[in-house]
Amino acid sequence: MASLVSRGRGRRTINEINMVPFIDVMLVLLIIFMVTAPLITPSVIDLPSVGKAAKQPDQVIQLVIGKDESIEMKIQEKSTSLGLKDIASAVKKAQSGVNNSAVVISADKNIKYESVVKVMDKLQREGVQRVGLSVQLAN
DSSP states (O other): OOOEEEETTEEEEOOOOOOHHHHHHHHHHHHHHHHHGGGSOOOOOOOOOOOOOSSOOSEEEEEEEOTTOOEEEEETTEEEEEOGGGHHHHHHHHHTTOSSEEEEEEEOTTSOHHHHHHHHHHHHHTTOOOEEEOOOOOO
């Protein structure tokens, strides 16, 4: 509420905000944060580590997702174009005679991540084991 000042003939209201209590509160909060900040332990994220495989896979099935989201399956030098519906059955068929095989998904960096996840999800739902992503290391 504005206070009234009596000067001379009439009364005038003072329309200024008293900043002193505001500054006092802010300084107290600043001191509290400065004292408690060093006491808070930073959170540590325990990330899984990747070890080297004991044995290299006998067969590597590579699924390449192109810029137009077309999918191509490569086994050694043989390549086959596939649709999303046919991926799991083709991979299962290719893995049928080999005990130790791995599936590696390579995708163009300009396609949506959703396309890669759809392929991985399709393989996982069909029970395909050892699915990984191929990456290019930055120099």
